[in-house]
Amino acid sequence: xxxxxxxxxxxxxxxxxxxxxxxxxxxxxxxxxxxxxxxxxxxxxxxxxxxxxxxxxxxxxxxxxxxxxxxxxxxxxxxxxxxxxxxxxxxxxxxxxxxxxxxxxxxxxxxxxxxxxxxxxxxxxxxxxxxxxxxxxxxxxxxxxxxxxxxxxxxxxxxxxxxxxxxxxxxxxxxxxxxxxxxxxxxxxxxxxxxxxxxxxxxxxxxxxxxxxxxxxxxxxxxxxxxxxxxxxxxxxxxxxxxxxxxxxxxxxxxxxxxxxxxxxxxxxxxxxxxxxxxxxxxxxxxxxxxxxxxxxxxxxxxxxxxxxxxxxxxxxxxxxxxxxxxxxxxxxxxxxxxxxxxxxxxxxxxxxxxxxxxxxxxxxxxxxxxxxxxxxxxxxxxxxxxxxxxxxxxxxxxxxxxxxxxxxxxxxxxxxxxxxxxxxxxxxxxxxxxxxxxxxxxxxxxxxxxxxxxxxxxxxxxxxxxxxxxxxxxxxxxxxxxxxxxxxxxxxxxxxxxxxxxxxxxxxxxxxxxxxxxxxxxxxxxxxxxxxxxxxxxxxxxxxxxxxxxxxxxxxxxxxxxxxxxxxxxxxxx
RNA sequence: CGGGGCGUAGCGCAGCCUGGUAGCGCACUUGCUUCGGGAGCAAGGGGUCGUUGGUUCAAAUCCAAUCGCCCCGACCA
Numbered sequence: 220x221x222x223x224x225x226x227x228x229x230x231x232x233x234x235x236x237x238x239x240x241x242x243x244x245x246x247x248x249x250x251x252x253x254x255x256x257x258x259x260x261x262x263x264x265x266x267x268x269x270x271x272x273x274x275x276x277x278x279x280x281x282x283x284x285x286x287x288x289x290x291x292x293x294x295x296x297x298x299x300x301x302x303x304x305x306x307x308x309x310x311x312x313x314x315x316x317x318x319x320x321x322x323x324x325x326x327x328x329x330x331x332x333x334x335x336x337x338x339x340x341x342x343x344x345x346x347x348x349x350x351x352x353x354x355x356x357x358x359x360x361x362x363x364x365x366x367x368x369x370x371x372x373x374x375x376x377x378x379x380x381x382x383x384x385x386x387x388x389x390x391x392x393x394x395x396x397x398x399x400x401x402x403x404x405x406x407x408x409x410x411x412x413x414x415x416x417x418x419x420x421x422x423x424x425x426x427x428x429x430x431x432x433x434x435x436x437x438x439x440x441x442x443x444x445x446x447x448x449x450x451x452x453x454x455x456x457x458x459x460x461x462x463x464x465x466x467x468x469x470x471x472x473x474x475x476x477x478x479x480x481x482x483x484x485x486x487x488x489x490x491x492x493x494x495x496x497x498x499x500x501x502x503x504x505x506x507x508x509x510x511x512x513x514x515x516x517x518x519x520x521x522x523x524x525x526x527x528x529x530x531x532x533x534x535x536x537x538x539x540x541x542x543x544x545x546x547x548x549x550x551x552x553x554x555x556x557x558x559x560x561x562x563x564x565x566x567x568x569x570x571x572x573x574x575x576x577x578x579x580x581x582x583x584x585x586x587x588x589x590x591x592x593x594x595x596x597x598x599x600x601x602x603x604x605x606x607x608x609x610x611x612x613x614x615x616x617x618x619x620x621x622x623x624x625x626x627x628x629x630x631x632x633x634x635x636x637x638x639x640x641x642x643x644x645x646x647x648x649x650x651x652x653x654x655x656x657x658x659x660x661x662x663x664x665x666x667x668x669x670x671x672x673x674x675x676x677x678x679x680x681x682x683x684x685x686x687x688x689x690x691x692x693x694x695x696x697x698x699x700x701x702x703x704x705x706x707x708x709x710x711x712x713x714x715x716x717x718x719x720x721x722x723x724x725x726x727x728x729x730x731x732x733x734x735x736x737x738x739x740x741x742x743x744x745x746x747x748x749x750x751x752x753x754x755x756x757x758x759x760x761x762x763x764x765x766x767x768x769x770x771x772x773x774x775x776x777x778x779x780x781x782x783x784x785x786x787x788x789x790x791x792x793x794x
Numbered sequence: 795c796g797g798g799g800c801g802u803a804g805c806g807c808a809g810c811c812u813g814g815u816a817g818c819g820c821a822c823u824u825g826c827u828u829c830g831g832g833a834g835c836a837a838g839g840g841g842u843c844g845u846u847g848g849u850u851c852a853a854a855u856c857c858a859a860u861c862g863c864c865c866c867g868a869c870c871a
Contacts, residue, residue: 307871363866365865
């Protein structure tokens with residue numbers, strides 16, 4: 220590709236609205252432009268990256284027996300009403316009416332459509348298993364689009380769905396997807412973790428997420444380096460380190476004007492881990508006192524998975540149920556259901572006395588009050604792994620893929636059935652699997668860049684080689700550049716030829732910004748000795764070679780590319 | 795949806811507090827010089843100051859409403 224004839228609008232400065240590294244670099248390198256909040260145009264280089272990523276995804280999906288289809292973006296409401304998601308999903312779904320006033324929506328995911336298709340095309344156990352996938356645009360009216368292409372309202376997703384006759388079949392399909400996904404992210408040059416995740420509204424029996432470490436991520440995962448435990452913090456269990464418990468006996472102590480944990484701790488000169496945070500909540504079954512250790516955070520999702528929806532109590536409710544203000548609440552003597560975090564099973568603590576200005580010291584949970592135990596705390600770095608006890612590490616990550624065991628949730632509601640050998644009607648057992656190619660591209664940039672710009676993994680770089688003649692007014696240089704351009708193309712090396720009549724500094728800066736794996740510089744310095752220069756973007760290594768050796772040297776600097784070419788035509792792994 | 799910030803030339807910004815009719819850098823056009831890390835000189839083109847309404851002799855500037863974008867939080871199939 221000749222730069223002079225291409226749309227590659229690089230920017231010297233960061234766009235004002237871009238904060239995340241990948242957002243800044245994608246805009247500056249001329250990969251994307253923003254049309255509106257969470258809506259992006261992919262320019263030629265950005266499109267090439269997306270094409271590369273999608274090609275890898277398609278290869279790996281086909282390898283596990285996936286068949287590509289394309290489902291519609293526009294869906295009739297009826298399908299979504301049948302599964303209950305028409306009402307279960309809120310404002311995140313784009314809804315509209317057609318000219319006949321029929322309710323329609325824009326597809327944010329395709330379980331409904333795929334199940335509709337399965338319901339009408341699958342009849343017998345002989346038709347199973349099946350793996351169907353598409354690479355298609357999803358629309359979600361996100362409450363807050365952010366971080367460039369990391370969270371957008373319109374985005375391309377590879378989504379696939381497996382159809383099996385039973386759980387065992389699903390397990391196998393699920394495992395194949397898990398392995399395929401690992402290969403995809405590896406080939407795209409990403410560092411990533413596979414973690415257990417919360418199946419959430421997708422319903423079903425199990426789920427994993429593929430998480431690429433990055434500061435720009437929105438999720439956090441807990442990792443154990445010793446036993447390999449890894450989970451989204453939404454789900455992760457941990458054992459907070461117990462403090463040294465003083466040998467307190469039970470007594471009431473005055474704590475005037477000390478309401479918050481910090482104030483109480485400052486007043487009594489103790490660490491927060493020796494206190495208990497008591498929160499009065501209102502559930503649909505009435506008031507409930509929830510307890511976590513003073514240095515811990517209540518994990519609202521964990522609690523609501525145990526007690527259902529809840530809200531904090533109002534001041535008058537607190538006064539009427541416990542007879543004290545929020546700063547002096549405690550479980551002792553409370554005539555309320557109490558739920559306490561597991562980490563409180565041991566120790567002696569300071570708790571509110573349910574009497575303004577007083578606390579109780581030396582309270583032993585399970586002894587002085589009887590709670591129901593549950594995992595309610597937020598996992599933090601340094602907590603003990605609940606499996607092996609080693610220190611957990613909490614890392615910020617970008618979710619680049621997820622896999623769900625759906626089970627029969629959708630096949631039952633949409634009547635996607637098959638007949639087994641005995642002639643009995645059975646619901647199809649389904650799985651659902653998603654990957655965001657734009658997130659892969661952005662995560663790759665987040666993980667591979669420096670002050671000067673992007674450092675693309677070879678496999679998803681928009682081009683392999685950046686051909687840079689230093690001076691386009693030097694006939695000899697141009698002659699050689701043109702010859703090498705033709706030769707490299709003939710050898711199927713993807714070349715971006717910077718044939719612009721720009722000053723060298725501009726071209727070098729842009730080359731670093733675009734971050735193609737190999738730069739081929741043709742300049743007067745080396746040319747005097749009949750040489751040209753090859754430089755690896757990643758390592759900064761430079762090589763002087765005669766023009767005749769450019770192709771072989773360039774290829775040796777692109778091992779991934781070479782291996783990828785050799786691998787083409789691999790036999791598919793059948794299911 | 796709650797909190798905060800910002801909308802002035804293609805991009806990045808100043809001007810606003812203290813009203814007097816718009817400026818800087820980059821980019822762009824032309825010419826000359828320059829050519830291995832974002833060149834220099836000279837001459838140009840380009841802006842209903844997000845929008846609407848109000849105050850005023852006069853509004854980019856003050857007031858109100860509204861739209862848009864970003865960040866934090868809530869939410870997130």
